[in-house]
């Protein structure tokens with residue numbers, strides 16, 4: 001009789017749980033800052049080179065920010081990791 005209601009309730013609870021997990025894993029951000037710090041030097045309109053970044057992480061953040069295309073030509077071998085020389 002109430003089995004249908006129970007199933008609906010379980011499905012709704014599962015969706016809420018999945019939502020919470022998604023928020024925790026992908027958007028957990030108590031300070032409201034971007035988890036990936038985009039360096040000030042990063043501009044998608046200007047051609048940048050690895051020399052313009054202090055660290056590989058900065059270059060990577062900029063690459064991902066401007067992506068998916070490698071607008072700056074930072075990833076010569078196309079493996080998705082830019083400026084291996086900075087690591």
Ligand SMILES: [Ca+2]
Nearest residue numbers: 048049072073
């Ligand atoms: Ca370049």
Ligand SMILES: [Ca+2]
Nearest residue numbers: 075077079081
């Ligand atoms: Ca690479």
